[in-house]
Amino acid sequence: DGGITQSPKYLFRKEGQNVTLSCEQNLNHDAMYWYRQDPGQGLRLIYYSQIVNDFQKGDIAEGYSVSREKKESFPLTVTSAQKNPTAFYLCASSAGARYNEQFFGPGTRLTVL
């Protein structure tokens, strides 16, 4: 069954701790993306990767880091430098060609206490 998985669905962390969100896809897609969604808001791009071992900053990359060591995986680390980390985090992938749609995972809701 092909798709994108994100784990966990809900995550709680204490302020000052780094936390890593998982994103795995078995769609054989080249491109992967991380978005942040705040209540009642749109999606803002954090980081994206068009190919293994390469990634670019999106619109709100400060306080976040990523890696792309494998095609299937694109983990996102929310560092203690992120001022307001509590949000809904969505991972997506696409085949990478200019006209292909993005497929989203179920998301991880991060709450920092």
Place this chain on the structure above:
Amino acid sequence: GQQVMQIPQYQHVQEGEDFTTYCNSSTTLSNIQWYKQRPGGHPVFLIQLVKSGEVKKQKRLTFQFGEAKKNSSLHITATQTTDVGTYFCADRTGTASKLTFGTGTRLQVTL
């Protein structure tokens, strides 16, 4: 940078009424994608528009791309409770495969 605005932010309709959301950009749009996000869920791709003036239909949904490629719209005829959710437009710009999402329109449908 590019800003993609959607209006209205929120609309509440009775089942059977029509609904339209508009997507407007500060710059010329490259190609527009539309997504639907159910409450508590994740965005799901609906359609893509590429050509100026393009119109596409999916059952009760009609999607349009403006002649000047500065705006797009999604019209739902005779809404149903299953249409509830937030509708986003997104523009694919530049050479990268990234999207700039609009602010979204939340649709509530009641009986």
